[in-house]
Amino acid sequence: MEISEIIPHIEVLIFASEKPLTSPDIVELINNTFGFLEERISTDQVDAAVNGIKEKYDSEFYPFEVRESGGGWQFLTKKDYHQTIAQLNGDKFLKRLSNAALETLAIIAYKQPITKGEIESIRGVNTDYSIQKLLEKELILISGRSENMPGKPLLYVTSKTFMDYFGINSPEDLPKIKEVLAEQLIEGTIINPEDFTDQNVANASEFEEESLIIDTETTSNEDPIDDLAAAEDEALDTEDDGNFSESDNFEAFEEDGDDASEADDENSDKDPA
Secondary structure, eight states, X not given: OOHHHHHHHHHHHHHHOSSOBOHHHHHHHHHHHXXXXXXXXXXXXXXXHHHHHHHHHTSTTOSEEEEEETTEEEEEEOGGGXXXXXXXXXXXXXXXXXXXXXXXXXXXXXXXXXXXXXXXXXXXXXXXXXXXXXXXXXXXXXXXXXXXXXXXXXXXXXXXXXXXXXXXXXXXXXXXXXXXXXXXXXXXXXXXXXXXXHHHHHHHHHHHHHHHHXXXXXXXXXXXXXXXXXXXXXXXXXXXXXXXXXXXXXXXXXXXXXXXXXXXXXHHHXXXX
């Protein structure tokens, strides 16, 4: 059978299925439909047919598309019509997970399978409530018990509902942590070139004004070193003037002493009457 003959059947199977259909599921259903026993269609033929269907609905003419999400192929509405279909479900459709639930879910998604104790050691708080809410929403499920840990605690993993909810086909499709961190490090601040130029001009003007003030003060005060030297010379001159006055007084005192001696000599030479 030609691929063009089985395309409508594959299309209707994907459309009517309540859960995502994988290529092996479609192969089995098509072969059962036509009763192929000897010339059974292969997975490669189904993949080629699905790719043709996908290209068909990628056109802008259709408000929905065929995507591989939640572990298989399914029809999904395009994001441009999100607000329109949101009215059908009201507030229930617009509900969001809490920050605590998102943190717990992210840890499980990247570390699965993981125990509750390991989750709490990473978050640093009790996670009973968050895990219970995630189980109720069927975003995670219990995959078994850890045989290597004391008490054999339960192991948690993400579910197909989680993959369908976030539009991925497997946990391997999650963004790598290194890529997310690299984007955060590379992301720069957006700067308006005009504002940046104006800021440079303003900074340059302030620098010129400060330089002018410094030059003016330096010119008016001349050289501070010369001023200091002049002050020291003046202090020395003052001290010299003081010494000179004391020397004059000393010489005057010596002259007075000499005059007194001469007078005593004259008196001694006179004959006492």
